[in-house]
């Protein structure tokens with residue numbers, strides 16, 4: 001799985017070995033800035049193309065500039081071939097979010113496990129949203145514990161103690177945990193079992209969840225899956 005950075009121009013050399021079918025080559029999440037059709041490097045490239053046909057036994061060269069981080073999926077847009085037959089690949093782009101270009105609402109749908117077609121789901125009663133403009137008090141109320149999303153969390157590393165702090169938190173039942181994003185990037189607090197999901201938290205934003213049942217709750221950040229934490233409720 002190749003990794004690239006936001007701001008990189010990616011060039012793909014795509015060969016359709018055939019022998020029978022043409023490919024409707026497409027990268028989900030991108031528009032090709034340049035397409036050298038049939039890998040013809042003598043003629044000027046096509047520009048601004050979503051999908052390009054690659055004949056059986058032919059090739060194409062495509063370029064695109066990566067604007068936002070995410071997982072880009074390479075497919076044959078005759079989509080059953082991608083899903084059922086494996087004509088699929090991924091490129092992971094890392095870097096700063098650019099919310100003017102793209103903001104994922106999919107992450108916000110996880111909290112109740114339903115799809116809302118991009119609309120905000122009804123907030124759960126135990127979730128307390130706070131305005132980021134509010135004075136940045138890190139003083140915890142009674143029955144409340146603060147977890148900091150640390151500055152630099154978005155940087156990929158193998159040390160989870162650089163991300164959520166404290167990284168492993170043990171609390172009694174009934175405690176409210178408030179996460180505060182101290183990083184400049186957007187992060188989420190997302191339970192592995194999908195019990196809770198903060199949605200995108202911009203810098204300075206707080207998000208709280210009250211743990212009403214004992215158990216161990218592993219969570220992570222959707223845009224930065226190396227960011228992991230755990231809440232142990234006793």
Ligand SMILES: [Cu+2]
Nearest residue numbers: 187188221224
């Ligand atoms: Cu993150």
